[in-house]
Amino acid sequence: MxxxxxxxxxxxxxxxxxxxxxxxxxxxxxxxxxxxxxxxxxxxxxxxxxxxxxxxxxxxxxxxxxxxxxxxxxxxxxxxxxxxxxxxxxxxxxxxxxxxxxxxxxxxxxxxxxxxxxxxxxxxxxxxxxxxxxxxxxxxxxxxxxxxxxxxxxxxxxLGPLRPVESAALLAGRGVPAGRTAAVLGFAAGHPLALALAAESAREDAPADGDWVPGPYAVRSLLDDLLGRPASPAHEYGLRVCGLVRHVTVDLLRAGLDAATATVVFDWLGALTGVTPALAGLLLPAVLRHALRADGWWRDPDAYQHLRSQLWSRLLDRAGTAPGEIVPELLQLIRAVEPLEEEPMLVERPYTADRRAAVLRLARAELVPHQATFALLTT
Structure with a gap:
């Protein structure tokens, strides 16, 4: 030395x-x-x-x-x-x-x-x-x-994400309050840089016992490192879509882009490191989806909700022809009501024919129209 x-x-x-x-x-x-x-x-x-x-x-x-x-x-x-x-x-x-x-x-x-x-x-x-x-x-x-x-x-x-126990060890070593560990783990999804940036935010933001969400600095720093700045508003739109759904398709991008531009943006998204092509479309890493969602919510909550509604309508139009592919995406949009809400208060039970009447009754009485329509389609 x-x-x-x-x-x-x-x-x-x-x-x-x-x-x-x-x-x-x-x-x-x-x-x-x-x-x-x-x-x-x-x-x-x-x-x-x-x-x-x-x-x-x-x-x-x-x-x-x-x-x-x-x-x-x-x-x-x-x-x-x-x-x-x-x-x-x-x-x-x-x-x-x-x-x-x-x-x-x-x-x-x-x-x-x-x-x-x-x-x-x-x-x-x-x-x-x-x-x-x-x-x-x-x-x-x-x-x-x-x-x-x-x-x-x-x-x-x-190299993929760290396991939860490894991520928790990293956060403990950086002094993250125990009450915020679960929220940081959920946001970072095992990504080491995201864990480090979120740990700094969770450690320093007060009060330590309150609900934690990643601050704009941590989110922007992470996105700059992972993606850089989008080349155009069309590329920016494509990234916003990525933050709200699990699988991105050309059809979903056409909700806000013309056909030719949607194809160009889709190809660009597919070339990003960490993006996996799957049968249902392009799958982005969880940490990238979380960061894009948090950034979109922070920048313009009204535009965030407008895009969410736009994508909901686009998916709903296809729900009758491909329910196996569309239903998981609709559930993802329900979870995206809040920027980091991954697990909403949903109770999953086996569906049987005798439950149909109760489900439809509940949908018509309690849910907002687009969620009621979803319940009708899936029963």
């Missing part, structure tokens, strides 16, 4: 980061086995996941573990090399200068243009005991795992 008796500030930052790390036990276990030379372990780890999911934190753990095992660690920031082969080559010169090595490239999304060159030209020339970690936001090219020559040497490592 440099800087005399007390070291330097960077040492304290690194130590705090290591002490605050939670989760990723399976990924670290497999990496430990690779460090130990186990025959059935990969030599190349392709780590990928959405922004803020903890890729860089995991790589710091990998680097500490590798140094502890006696390996030289070469770290490359993808932002520094871009798509330049020569810039990359200059940064990795020490790889062949003796001793087992770990080569790590973080921010690989910034140098994706080098992916084919790395696989076909550079990596095959590394020493046989070398370990390589490439980490970025995008899923790696399929050739890594379908080419039989690479199949046993490469492991794709997708």
């Amino acid at each position: 440099g800087g005399g008796e007390h070291g330097i500030l960077a040492d304290r930052v690194d130590l705090a980061g290591r002490d605050g790390f939670v989760g990723r036990h399976a990924q670290r276990h497999e990496f430990h086995r690779a460090l130990g030379g186990a025959a059935d372990t990969p030599r190349i780890f392709l780590v990928h996941g959405m922004a803020g999911i903890g890729k860089s934190a995991l790589l710091r753990q990998f680097a500490d573990d590798a140094r502890g095992s006696g390996r030289n660690v070469i770290e490359v920031d993808g932002r520094d090399v871009g798509g330049s082969v020569s810039a990359f080559a200059r940064r990795v010169t020490p790889v062949r200068q003796g001793g087992p090595v770990l080569l790590m490239v973080d921010g690989f999304e910034h140098c994706r243009g080098l992916e084919t060159w790395l696989r076909e030209a550079y990596l095959p020339g590394l020493p046989g005991d070398a370990l390589v970690v490439l980490s970025g936001r995008h899923r790696p090219q399929p050739r890594w795992t379908v080419d039989p020559g690479w199949l046993g040497l490469v492991r794709r490592v997708p």
